[in-house]
Amino acid sequence: xxxxxxxxxxxxxxxxxxxxxxxxxxxxxxxxxxxxxxxxxxxxxxxxxxxxxxxxxxxxxxxxxxxxxxxxxxxxxxxxxxxxxxxxxxxxxxxxxxxxxxxxxxxxxxxxxxxxxxxxxxxxxxxxxxxxxxxxxxxxxxxxxxxxxxxxxxxxxxxxxxxxxxxxxxxxxxxxxxxxxxxxxxxxxxxxxxxxxxxxxxxxxxxxxxxxxxxxxxxxxxxxxxxxxxxxxxxxxxxxxxxxxxxxxxxxxxxxxxxxxxxxxxxxxxxxxxxxxxxxxxxxxxxxxxxxxxxxxxxxxxxxxxxxxxxxxxxxxxxxxxxxxxxxxxxxxxxxxxxxxxxxxxxxxxxxxxxxxxxxxxxxxxxxxxxxxxxxxxxxxxxxxxxxxxxxxxxxxxxxxxxxxxxxxxxxxxxxxxxx
Amino acid sequence: xxxxxxxxxxxxxxxxxxxxxxxxxxxxxxxxxxxxxxxxxxxxxxxxxxxxxxxxxxxxxxxxxxxxxxxxxxxxxxxxxxxxxxxxxxxxxxxxxxxxxxxxxxxxxxxxxxxxxxxxxxxxxxxxxxxxxxxxxxxxxxxxxxxxxxxxxxxxxxxxxxxxxxxxxxxxxxxxxxxxxxxxxxxxxxxxxxxxxxxxxxxxxxxxxxxxxxxxxxxxxxxxxxxxxx
Amino acid sequence: xxxxxxxxxxxxxxxxxxxxxxxxxxxxxxxxxxxxxxxxxxxxxxxxxxxxxxxxxxxxxxxxxxxxxxxxxxxxxxxxxxxxxxxxxxxxxxxxxxxxxxxxxxxxxxxxxxxxxxxxxxxxxxxxxxxxxxxxxxxxxxxxxxxxxxxxxxxxxxxxxxxxxxxxxxxxxxxxxxxxxxxxxxxxxxxxxxxxxxxxxxxxxxxxxxxxxxxxxxxxxxxxxxxxxxxxxxxxxxxxxxxxxxxxxxxxx
Ligand SMILES: Nc1ncnc2c1ncn2[C@@H]1O[C@H](COP(=O)(O)OP(=O)(O)O)[C@@H](O)[C@H]1O
Ligand SMILES: [Mg+2]
Numbered sequence: 001x002x003x004x005x006x007x008x009x010x011x012x013x014x015x016x017x018x019x020x021x022x023x024x025x026x027x028x029x030x031x032x033x034x035x036x037x038x039x040x041x042x043x044x045x046x047x048x049x050x051x052x053x054x055x056x057x058x059x060x061x062x063x064x065x066x067x068x069x070x071x072x073x074x075x076x077x078x079x080x081x082x083x084x085x086x087x088x089x090x091x092x093x094x095x096x097x098x099x100x101x102x103x104x105x106x107x108x109x110x111x112x113x114x115x116x117x118x119x120x121x122x123x124x125x126x127x128x129x130x131x132x133x134x135x136x137x138x139x140x141x142x143x144x145x146x147x148x149x150x151x152x153x154x155x156x157x158x159x160x161x162x163x164x165x166x167x168x169x170x171x172x173x174x175x176x177x178x179x180x181x182x183x184x185x186x187x188x189x190x191x192x193x194x195x196x197x198x199x200x201x202x203x204x205x206x207x208x209x210x211x212x213x214x215x216x217x218x219x220x221x222x223x224x225x226x227x228x229x230x231x232x233x234x235x236x237x238x239x240x241x242x243x244x245x246x247x248x249x250x251x252x253x254x255x256x257x258x259x260x261x262x263x264x265x266x267x268x269x270x271x272x273x274x275x276x277x278x279x280x281x282x283x284x285x286x287x288x289x290x291x292x293x294x295x296x297x298x299x300x301x302x303x304x305x306x307x308x309x310x311x312x313x314x315x316x317x318x319x320x321x322x323x324x325x326x327x328x329x330x331x332x333x334x335x336x337x338x339x340x341x342x343x344x345x346x347x348x349x350x351x352x353x354x355x356x357x358x359x360x361x362x363x364x365x366x367x368x369x370x371x372x373x374x375x376x377x378x379x380x381x382x383x384x385x386x387x388x389x390x391x392x393x394x395x396x397x398x399x400x401x402x403x404x405x406x407x408x409x410x411x412x413x414x415x416x417x418x419x420x
Numbered sequence: 421x422x423x424x425x426x427x428x429x430x431x432x433x434x435x436x437x438x439x440x441x442x443x444x445x446x447x448x449x450x451x452x453x454x455x456x457x458x459x460x461x462x463x464x465x466x467x468x469x470x471x472x473x474x475x476x477x478x479x480x481x482x483x484x485x486x487x488x489x490x491x492x493x494x495x496x497x498x499x500x501x502x503x504x505x506x507x508x509x510x511x512x513x514x515x516x517x518x519x520x521x522x523x524x525x526x527x528x529x530x531x532x533x534x535x536x537x538x539x540x541x542x543x544x545x546x547x548x549x550x551x552x553x554x555x556x557x558x559x560x561x562x563x564x565x566x567x568x569x570x571x572x573x574x575x576x577x578x579x580x581x582x583x584x585x586x587x588x589x590x591x592x593x594x595x596x597x598x599x600x601x602x603x604x605x606x607x608x609x610x611x612x613x614x615x616x617x618x619x620x621x622x623x624x625x626x627x628x629x630x631x632x633x634x635x636x637x638x639x640x641x642x643x644x645x646x647x648x649x650x
Numbered sequence: 651x652x653x654x655x656x657x658x659x660x661x662x663x664x665x666x667x668x669x670x671x672x673x674x675x676x677x678x679x680x681x682x683x684x685x686x687x688x689x690x691x692x693x694x695x696x697x698x699x700x701x702x703x704x705x706x707x708x709x710x711x712x713x714x715x716x717x718x719x720x721x722x723x724x725x726x727x728x729x730x731x732x733x734x735x736x737x738x739x740x741x742x743x744x745x746x747x748x749x750x751x752x753x754x755x756x757x758x759x760x761x762x763x764x765x766x767x768x769x770x771x772x773x774x775x776x777x778x779x780x781x782x783x784x785x786x787x788x789x790x791x792x793x794x795x796x797x798x799x800x801x802x803x804x805x806x807x808x809x810x811x812x813x814x815x816x817x818x819x820x821x822x823x824x825x826x827x828x829x830x831x832x833x834x835x836x837x838x839x840x841x842x843x844x845x846x847x848x849x850x851x852x853x854x855x856x857x858x859x860x861x862x863x864x865x866x867x868x869x870x871x872x873x874x875x876x877x878x879x880x881x882x883x884x885x886x887x888x889x890x891x892x893x894x895x896x897x898x899x900x901x902x903x
């Protein structure tokens with residue numbers, strides 16, 4: 001082979017390699033794009049809700065309370081009659097069937113919304129106000145264009161009469177889209193238009209905080225001890241191998257462990273962030289120890305020697321120099337570990353976090369859900385409204401993960417010292 | 421363990437330097453032989469040739485100087501190498517001076533009458549032979565790195581001094597017989613003195629060789645003949 | 651000749667099964683520079699690391715025999731290594747300033763030893779150490795800049811200043827100039843010359859010329875044995891041992 005031929009061959013090999021590289025990146029990007037596009041197109045509409053403009057008359061005859069009644073009294077009072085009255089006024093219905101169908105256009109929480117408006121304004125008795133009542137899930141989906149209206153009537157959940165009302169309301173500009181505060185503030189619900197991730201968010205938050213509080217100090221101390229102080233012998237080698245193994249153990253195994261020990265033996269309350277936090281901490285521990293030890297290892301021995309040579313003790317050299325220098329790596333490892341824990345579903349399902357929980361947990365020992373489990377739950381539900389909620393929740397989860405990873409990268413780049 | 425330098429060219433450079441000194445030495449030796457011959461035979465034709473050969477010796481000297489400087493800069497020689505380098509510097513210096521003395525002796529031949537009495541020259545001839553022998557021996561000891569032989573030479577300088585004294589005496593005797601001899605007798609005295617000086621340089625060379633081999637100077641002062649002691 | 655400051659007696663060092671030093675008997679004189687030379691891996695670093703017990707850090711390293719400083723045995727289980735290292739400073743092959751400010755680099759040692767209680771005392775120690783290390787003029791206006799931002803030679807002088815800051819009696823230097831350019835090397839050598847008035851210095855070097863320039867005494871190690879030790883001048887002009895001669899003249903094969 002001549003020199004030119006060899007050169008040509010080498011060049012074409014390099015070109016081929018570059019092509020393969022770029023091609024595989026493109027394929028990966030394509031899948032990410034498809035995924036993101038799919039989630040976004042399905043999920044983004046969940047952040048809006050459909051509302052119907054109605055006029056509420058707080059009729060003193062229908063209302064059971066006096067002007068200036070205490071808040072407590074109002075909360076206990078019955079607004080049912082006013083609500084029915086209001087909803088029926090929004091469109092003329094001829095018979096009881098039609099009236100029922102008309103009321104079905106609104107959310108089951110219409111009474112609560114009317115009561116809330118009453119609470120927020122003083123002295124509404126005998127007055128009329130315009131209020132935007134959340135529509136039912138079917139109307140919501142219809143308005144967002146997710147509902148096929150050209151099906152025969154017997155195969156649709158929306159009757160012809162309801163469609164007629166909807167069209168009239170649209171014509172009169174009575175139907176609008178508003179920011180969906182329920183999605184963020186509410187707990188789970190059987191009614192898609194009322195279901196929200198509030199409970200899951202708080203549950204996840206508690207779980208992660210507990211996980212952090214348990215896993216971080218233990219992991220950091222364990223890695224400092226193993227890396228800096230422990231004698232290098234068979235036992236520590238064995239521990240090292242097992243930590244690496246633990247990091248690779250499927251998360252569901254931790255769920256089983258928690259089920260057996262935390263729930264069955266210790267009898268901690270089921271479905272709670274406390275148990276979730278402990279379980280996730282167990283799972284995250286080796287995943288933090290590994291990057292933590294790596295960043296301790298990355299501190300050059302010359303720094304340790306430098307400290308020892310001026311007469312620092314082993315302890316001082318580690319805690320004055322090595323640990324501060326390894327902190328950026330440690331923190332970013334921790335955050336990435338927590339991000340993984342945040343997305344973990346399987347062990348939480350085992351410890352009963354799949355339970356249907358409406359109330360937003362106020363303490364870590366209240367039953368609760370968590371974001372990934374909520375995704376799992378909603379993806380199982382039949383109603384169309386839950387499809388967009390599933391995607392929206394995935395979006396939320398992804399954005400938390402992205403933010404956490406970004407913080408990790410930022411910490412590392414900002415504070416990592418460069419060794420000459 | 422080999423005795424070779426890890427850097428081959430270093431070894432070669434050092435060897436080249438030593439070879440140069442050896443060549444210069446044999447050149448100086450043959451020049452001295454020639455100049456002694458010229459004096460003894462009062463051979464005025466060979467004077468020019470001897471003077472010319474001194475030029476060559478001088479050239480050798482400056483060549484060796486350059487080699488030494490290059491070696492010092494390039495290799496920063498240590499221990500035995502350092503001593504080798506420095507002693508070749510010193511030996512080449514002494515050789516050059518010996519060359520100068522031979523040249524000066526050759527020049528002395530010009531004013532000499534052709535009919536010099538035999539007994540006047542016999543002692544000078546013996547002295548010359550001794551110095552030539554010394555030079556030969558010292559060069560030998562340099563080539564073979566022979567400490568004992570060098571020390572022998574160093575010790576034998578005493579004999580050179582004594583013979584110088586005797587040779588001087590005979591010239592002065594001759595001179596005192598007839599003041600007319602003054603003219604060329606002075607030249608003969610100078611030639612004798614030159615041989616004695618050459619002997620001193622040879623001793624220096626012997627000292628350098630001893631230092632080169634053992635790394636220490638010969639102890640005690642060199643044994644001196646009567647002429648010097650005066 | 652000055653008095654003996656450090657005395658090693660039948661010093662043997664093992665790394666696991668491998669013996670790194672064999673019966674080393676070496677005396678180091680007070681306020682003098684001793685150079686240690688020898689091919690890589692012959693145990694020079696191992697030897698000087700015995701003097702401040704730096705080998706303790708290495709699990710597999712075992713040291714037998716004696717080392718005395720001022721007649722006091724230091725190879726002793728009960729000896730407090732921290733106070734030993736306060737007396738025996740060390741400078742490494744690669745400059746290793748802490749990734750902290752120049753000021754903090756110097757003040758760290760005094761701080762942990764409780765020297766310099768007040769800020770002004772510390773200031774004074776920092777200034778004195780930097781001056782002694784001939785670095786003060788170059789850095790006095792930027793004491794709060796990171797030490798790692800200095801040039802290699804300056805970093806090494808910073809490390810020397812750091813070693814000086816705790817007022818040691820002995821300074822060990824393990825190839826302190828091997829990562830430096832000739833000018834920086836010359837500065838360090840000049841500094842060593844100055845420092846030897848106050849401290850006992852041991853320097854490991856691969857440069858024969860440097861050993862000749864800075865030291866009064868030289869020891870030659872080979873395969874873990876101290877082959878020859880003597881006045882530097884003697885070692886480099888006319889060593890007694892053939893191996894020494896072969897090493898310094900580059901005839902090792
Ligand atoms: N930490 C260590 N573990 C095992 N062997 C070591 C260690 N440090 C040095 N050695 C061995 O000890 C010998 C001497 O090393 P060292 O003192 O560093 O040599 P030098 O400084 O003269 O180059 C070498 O053979 C080396 O392999
Ligand atoms: Mg070393």
